[in-house]
Amino acid sequence: MMNDDKKIIRILEVCGTHTQAIVKSGIRYILPNYVKLLSGPGCPVCVTSESYIDMAMDLLSNEEVILATFGDMLKVKGTFYSLFEKKTKENVVILYSPEDAIVLAQKNPEKKVVFLAVGFETTAPIIATTIKNVQENGPDNLFFLSALKRMEPILRFILEDDRNKINGLICPGHVASVLGSDAFRFITEDFHLPAVVCGFEAEDIKKGVHLLLDQIDGKSPVSFANLYERCVRTTGNKLAKDYMEEVFYIEDGYWRGIGKVPNSALGLDKKYQNLDAKYKFGVKEKIIPKPSACQCGEIILGLKTPYECKQFAVSCTPENPLGPCMISSEGACSAHYKYGKVVF
């Protein structure tokens, strides 16, 4: 491994599915060892704040409530507990699609079902259509607790930090399929960094990395490219964007291990307040200051490796994660914890 920091090339990928594909395909092994692929805050579950989980936990103490959630939310810790530790067979139900929450609510008319709405602009449109559908057609016992996040503000937040050492970006293909590839042009235009939208097969990612490396090495001019044209149009999916616009409004978001990021979240618009679990049950997000021990922010910025974080493998482990890098099964810290230095 090269020790000269200047020669290390850091490429950030900001989609959980890319992170998975990179780890599963063993792509790091075939890249030169001075190329580091960093996993950004692209797993919506991992960046869910402690205060959001605490709110879900508050709801759980209401015997009328059934929480409906994506499976991987169970492992995420609030200030004290994860849903996994507190759930019973009846009060937390794992769903694969938000639309299944409608069926769950219909099957349990005496209960109040709360769907834990997490995700980026990929899941947001389908949650929006579900909310609109519920508003128009019922059932009247289904509510939504939103922790939906937006991709552009967090990317800007990272790139605007002058300390960041990122040399290029792999843009999230799924978000791009909704928002359009143009939604990521700002990376090249505003920050003069090479950026590429690519798909999720190993070959897609390999191609994307090579394209970025050519630009970083100066072999070709810095530019923005969409290599995922089979799914991503420049302007995206108008219908999906319209639904989001209709149902949500933009608010400040809280990111685990990072803190408050302006305009980075989607809340339920006033028109849909009657379906907003925060209003219905009067639960409030109690913002806890960013835990000072967690250094995920620095790791995501490429300023630190997991080994340089004092909490790594000491107070922060996959069983008891402090921040997103350890929560995601393939986040930088979790991956280093599990696989050691053998492959990376």
Place this chain on the structure above:
Amino acid sequence: MTNKITLHHGDGGVKTNALINEVFLKYYGANMDVSLSDAFIFDVKTSKLAYTTDSFVVQPLFFRGGDIGKLAVCGTLNDLATAGAKPYYLSASFMIEEGFDIDVLCKIAQSMGDVCKENGVKIVTGDTKVVEKGSVDGLFINTSGIGVVAESFAPSKIEPEDEIIITGTIAEHGTAILLDRYDLEIETNITSDCCALSHLITDLDKVLPYIKLMKDPTRGGVATVLNEIATNVGYNVELIENRIPMNPQIKAINDILGIDPFYLACEGRMILVVKNGFGKRVLQKLRKLRGYENAQSIGRFTNDYQKTVYLKTSIGGKRVMPSLEGQMVPRIC
């Protein structure tokens, strides 16, 4: 007999006897010892016996390709097979939740009887307990089994370059359970691979001496079981991704769910460790058996001592496959 289990069915009295006669004896049929003594007595004429036990708590009780009864018998038969043993006698104990449907119990007992019949093995002792509603999730079964060892495998003799063979496509039981447990409306003909593998001890006959270890990749799947083996023998394992047999539907479903099929249980497959140079012969023999056409040599032990399992990926990459930690749940991302 009423059609629901009550606490009286487990009190040892008239109702318990009725349950034994009308459910277990009936469906185990000729496969059941009928003396009803509290213990079964048998002669031992052999030098080496294998003895194993396992408990089954699967949900749902009925899944595509099997049920908890089939699983409970196959699981114990397969554990005996990993010891190179032909099965002789089984025990079966039931812990039943009050209110359980007796017709459903009959179906489960019947599938146990069927597997016993197919494999020439008898359930010779058992027990039934009924517990209050909410104390168990429907039904738990424990089975144990005794078999006669036909071939003593020698995992301590495993060395670098020994070959690793899997007897069929992977991850089918785990995927079938996931599909049913999460009620996923995916159109597929995937079923659990749940089946008894006892016959391998007879059918592999002449090549058995080349096999150093048999292990069924149940809980934690192929990846976790190979990690256990690597840890025990002290060498690394190198797997070749392209060679690992997997139904394309299994790959697609798990891709959608965000679950790694290498960690999903098989209930009708064996991993064989074969002496270097004899893999081909074992494979040829295996593939002639019905249901083993997809048997494949998937990797080897290497001369490295980190006790780590590596996967050589289809794009020429390489990654570590650690043991399963925690429960796998469908991911959003």
